[in-house]
Amino acid sequence: MKEDTLIEVQGLQKVYSGKRSLFTPSKKVTAVKDVSFSIRKGETFGLIGESGSGKTTVGRMILRLIEPTNGSIIYNGQSLRDLSNKEMTSLRKEIQIVFQDSGSAFNPRKTIGAQIAHPLKKFGENQDPQFIHQQVLKMLEVVGLRADFFHRYPHELSGGQRQRAGIARALILKPKFLVLDEPVAALDVSVKAQIINLLIDLQKEFQLTYLFIAHNLDLVAYFCNRVAVLSKGEVIETSSTIDLFNNPKHEMTKKLLSSILTLEGDLGEVYKKRSVI
Amino acid sequence: MNVQSALNTESLLKVEGLSTKIKTPEGVLTVLEDVNLTIEKGEIMAIVGESGSGKSMMINSILQLLPKTLLEAYSGNIEVEGENLFAIGEKKMQEIRGKKISLVAQNAMTSLDPSYRVGKQIVEIMLEKTGLTKEQAKEKALNLLEQMGIDDPKRIFQSYPHQLSGGLRQRVVIAMSLACDPDLIIADEPTSALDPTVQLQVLDLFQTINQQFGTAILMITHDFGVVARIAEKVAVMYAGQIVEKGETADVIFNPTHPYTQSLIKCIPNLDWVFDKGAGKKPLWQIKGEPPNLMNLSQGCRFFNRCHVAKDICQSTNPLLKTVKPYRNEHSVRCVLIGGGNE
Numbered sequence: 001m002k003e004d005t006l007i008e009v010q011g012l013q014k015v016y017s018g019k020r021s022l023f024t025p026s027k028k029v030t031a032v033k034d035v036s037f038s039i040r041k042g043e044t045f046g047l048i049g050e051s052g053s054g055k056t057t058v059g060r061m062i063l064r065l066i067e068p069t070n071g072s073i074i075y076n077g078q079s080l081r082d083l084s085n086k087e088m089t090s091l092r093k094e095i096q097i098v099f100q101d102s103g104s105a106f107n108p109r110k111t112i113g114a115q116i117a118h119p120l121k122k123f124g125e126n127q128d129p130q131f132i133h134q135q136v137l138k139m140l141e142v143v144g145l146r147a148d149f150f151h152r153y154p155h156e157l158s159g160g161q162r163q164r165a166g167i168a169r170a171l172i173l174k175p176k177f178l179v180l181d182e183p184v185a186a187l188d189v190s191v192k193a194q195i196i197n198l199l200i201d202l203q204k205e206f207q208l209t210y211l212f213i214a215h216n217l218d219l220v221a222y223f224c225n226r227v228a229v230l231s232k233g234e235v236i237e238t239s240s241t242i243d244l245f246n247n248p249k250h251e252m253t254k255k256l257l258s259s260i261l262t263l264e265g266d267l268g269e270v271y272k273k274r275s276v277i
Numbered sequence: 278m279n280v281q282s283a284l285n286t287e288s289l290l291k292v293e294g295l296s297t298k299i300k301t302p303e304g305v306l307t308v309l310e311d312v313n314l315t316i317e318k319g320e321i322m323a324i325v326g327e328s329g330s331g332k333s334m335m336i337n338s339i340l341q342l343l344p345k346t347l348l349e350a351y352s353g354n355i356e357v358e359g360e361n362l363f364a365i366g367e368k369k370m371q372e373i374r375g376k377k378i379s380l381v382a383q384n385a386m387t388s389l390d391p392s393y394r395v396g397k398q399i400v401e402i403m404l405e406k407t408g409l410t411k412e413q414a415k416e417k418a419l420n421l422l423e424q425m426g427i428d429d430p431k432r433i434f435q436s437y438p439h440q441l442s443g444g445l446r447q448r449v450v451i452a453m454s455l456a457c458d459p460d461l462i463i464a465d466e467p468t469s470a471l472d473p474t475v476q477l478q479v480l481d482l483f484q485t486i487n488q489q490f491g492t493a494i495l496m497i498t499h500d501f502g503v504v505a506r507i508a509e510k511v512a513v514m515y516a517g518q519i520v521e522k523g524e525t526a527d528v529i530f531n532p533t534h535p536y537t538q539s540l541i542k543c544i545p546n547l548d549w550v551f552d553k554g555a556g557k558k559p560l561w562q563i564k565g566e567p568p569n570l571m572n573l574s575q576g577c578r579f580f581n582r583c584h585v586a587k588d589i590c591q592s593t594n595p596l597l598k599t600v601k602p603y604r605n606e607h608s609v610r611c612v613l614i615g616g617g618n619e
Contacts, residue, residue, distance in 0.1 A: 050472045051443070158566055159328070188327035189499055190563035193543040197560050215473060222545035222560060245550040259473035261502025263529050263544065 006177060006209050007062065008038040012071035014057055031057045033233035035071070039177075044203065044210040046220040046241070048256065049230030055213045058230070059179045062211065063097055064088055075177070093123050096170040100182035102162035106154040113150030116140070116169045123173055139168040142205075143198060160191035164198070171202065179211045184219065192216075196223055217260045221245055229253045287359045289460055289493050290316040290339070290378070294353035297338045305349050306570050308334040310517050312353070313597070316461065319491045321484075323504040323525070325540070326514035329567050332497045334517075336463050340378060341370055358460075375406050379454040383466040385446035388453070389438040395449045396434030402456045421452040424489075426482060444475035451482065461493045462486070468503065480506050501541055505529055513537050516568055516578040519597060523607030533600055533609045535583045539563045577612065587613065 012035040018027035032054040039045040047055050060066040062073055064080060073080040075095065083091065099105040106115055116136045124132065137147055143164040154162060163183060170178055180199070184192040196219060202208060214220050220227060221241055228238040229250065236250045248254045297309040309331045316322050326332045337343045339355060341362060355362040357377055362370065374380075382388045390398060396418055403414040415434075422430035425448040438446060447467060454462050464483065468476040484507050486492055496508060504511050504525060512522035513534065521534040532538045542561035549557045565582045574580070576591040583590065593612050600614060601607035 050474060160566060189501075189540055189543050190327060191566070193560045193562040194564075197562050200560075217473060218545045218547060221547050221550050222557070242550055245547070255474055259477045260547075261473075261477070261500065261506055262547070263501060263505045263541070 004040045005038045006041045006076060007211075008072075008074040009058070009062065010036050010072045010074070012036070012058060012061060012073070013069045014054075014061060014066065015069045030233055032061070032068075035230070035233070035235050037228045037235060037238055039209060039211060041209055042203075042207060043225040044212055044223055046224030046227035047211060047213045047230060048215060048217060048220055048227060050256070051215070052232075053230040054233040055230055056181055059097070059181050059211060059213050063092075063095055063179060065097075090123075093119075093173045094176045095179070096173065096175040096177075097179040097181060098163070098166050098170050098183045100185050102159065102166045102186075103154070105166055106162065108154055111151050111153055112157065112165050113140075115154075116165065116172055119169065119173050135172065136168075139172050140165075142171070142202070143168045144194075158191075159187050160194060163187060163191075163195055167195075167198065167202070171206065174206065175208070177209045177211070179213070181213045182215070183212075185214070185216065192219070199223075217256060218262070221260075229256065288315040288356075289318045289320075289358060290314075290495075291356040292339070292354070293356070295338060295355060296352045297334055297343070298349035298351075299334075299343065299347050300349045301571075303571055308517050308570060309338060311597075312519055314512055314519065314522065316493050316495060318460065319487065319493055320510065321487055321494045321496065321508050323496045323498055323508035323511045324514060325498060325501065325504060325511060327499060327567060329516070329570075330514040331517040332514060333465065335514075336380065336465055336497065339463065340374055340380060372406075375402060375459065376457045377459055378461045378463060379457070379459040381447075381450055381454045381462060381464040381467045384470055385443065385450045386438065388450045389446065391438050394435055394437055395441070399434075399449070399453050399456055402453060406457045418452070418456070421455055422449070425449075425452045426478070443471055444478065447471060447475075447479055448482065451479075451486070455486065455490070455492070458490070459492060461495060463495045463497070465497045466499070467496075469499070476503075477506075483507060501529060501544060513540070516573070517570060518578065518610060520579070520610045521608070522597075523601065524605045527601065527605065527607045531607075533607070533614055534579075534611050535585050535613075536563075536579050539582075539584065577610075585613065589613075 012032055014032040016029045016031060018029055035058050047058060049055050057066060061068045068081065080088065113136050116139060117132050120132050120135060136150065140147060140149055145161060145164050157165065184195050187195060203210065212220065212224055224241050226238065226240050227244050228235050229252065231252045237244065237253050244253065245257065248257055292312055292314050295309055295312040296307060298305050298307050312335065324332055324335065338351065351363060357373060389395060399418040400411065400414045403409050403417065404411065409417065419430045419434060422433055427433050427445065427448055433445065433449065441449065468479050471479060480503060483494055487494055496503065498504060508525050510523065511525050511528050512519045513536065514520065515536050521528060521537045528537060529541065532541050539561065543563065545560060546558055563582050568578055568581065574591065575594055577595050580586050580590045589612055595610045595612045597608050597610045598614065599606055599608045
């Protein structure tokens with residue numbers, strides 16, 4: 001493992017065994033076949049692919065929210081799959097996730113403040129209520145929410161505000177690595193840009209490493225240093241963003257790239273003009 | 278319709294000075310204000326706006342789908358081929374829905390009943406709205422499915438919605454919307470739930486329908502990429518008003534309202550990827566969030582988020598002004614454009 005690698009995924013696999021009945025053998029579904037990549041410290045690594053390609057499953061397996069069937073996940077020299085539940089729990093402080101649907105990622109019956117405070121109450125060393133309150137207020141400010149959002153309920157927030165709160169909750173334990181599972185897919189165009197800019201600022205401020213799972217390819221091009229393309233549970237191509245866009249090797253990658261709609265027509269046409277493909 | 282008006286070259290859909298007010302627990306809310314737009318036969322028009330801009334209220338007003346318990350009042354006019362929709366009554370309105378104007382919703386699953394085979398659902402509309410017999414309807418449904426680019430229409434006809442992928446489901450819904458040969462399809466973000474590759478296929482399908490059947494399409498979207506791909510005309514909505522409209526090329530390459538300019542600048546620029554010397558420019562963002570329609574100030578609704586706002590914008594409610602006249606009119610709702618606010 002190289003010096004600057006933060007997380008390395010080797011031969012990750014997830015097989016669901018389907019329903020078994022008396023007369024038919026169980027039908028196995030392979031969600032993720034064979035996924036390997038490594039993410040360097042401080043970079044934004046993109047994971048793209050069509051729906052059903054296994055992007056989200058990979059993201060969740062890294063957090064061990066879904067238990068992998070096979071393969072290894074090495075985080076900072078530690079094999080995550082060999083950790084006991086207790087050890088994993090303490091490591092969760094360093095690895096956090098921001099979900100796509102901020103509407104269902106929050107408990108509708110608790111205030112935003114209480115939910116951002118929750119990780120601190122569970123994992124934090126300093127359990128002084130005053131301290132926790134201060135930390136939450138500070139984090140609200142960091143993500144650009146006013147202090148009065150502390151006492152609001154999730155339904156009172158717009159989609160963009162809720163996603164900011166989701167980021168605040170993910171950051172409150174000062175993690176090193178964030179899995180961003182389509183964090184802006186459900187947001188309006190103008191709000192999307194706000195959240196991406198916020199994530200870029202936060203990355204600089206807290207030296208974060210991101211795994212960005214997305215199907216908005218234009219944002220991936222903008223946001224990520226390196227990209228892995230997933231198709232049917234396998235990584236078919238990994239390269240730097242610039243190489244991937246200028247020199248896509250796999251047919252599937254080319255297809256994905258040509259589907260980006262730009263103002264001058266789809267990227268396939270733009271490519272043709274630049275005579276790349 | 279009388280002979281006289283049939284001979285006139287009337288617009289397919291004409292919305293004039295439409296304002297829609299709805300009742301909410303907090304009081305009456307004006308969700309649409311002074312909306313004007315026309316769609317000619319066979320035209321593809323797009324409406325762009327963020328959530329809360331009134332796009333869906335526009336559809337609900339045109340198809341008169343707002344429940345009486347919610348609706349406070351309409352004002353203005355909506356005409357379909359010269360017939361005033363507010364005057365014709367519910368029975369005739371039923372005929373217009375589906376036969377003249379049909380709807381493709383954002384989420385195909387909401388338009389399909391999970392407990393019936395999709396074929397039956399397409400046939401049912403035809404039996405209800407047209408004089409076709411069961412066999413004719415079935416044949417037409419199979420034909421439509423085939424025209425939607427479905428390889429195996431017979432199998433799809435016999436499938437339940439949950440057995441189909443998102444793209445296939447959307448194709449079925451589009452086939453369904455064509456069942457009674459409408460003159461206009463309103464498509465409410467038909468591709469935003471789909472994969473980019475499938476999105477492209479569905480957009481191309483709409484274009485094919487438009488060319489083959491001459492069906493006009495009103496495409497509701499928030500993506501200027503989609504607009505650039507298929508629409509001839511576009512209207513940009515913000516907080517219940519149209520703030521800019523015109524030919525697609527004019528609006529995209531010469532955006533005049535600060536909001537349109539901002540929306541277009543929010544699309545990530547990919548130059549840095551292709552041109553190694555270009556460098557990454559920071560992503561443009563519009564500060565803040567759309568206003569609450571409940572307490573609007575008297576001035577421009579975009580004032581708080583505008584990057585060029587002046588004092589006058591806070592006090593003057595801008596009117597939609599023509600910046601480029603004649604057939605391909607381009608108009609903008611901004612006090613700072615084209616002199617005073619006469």
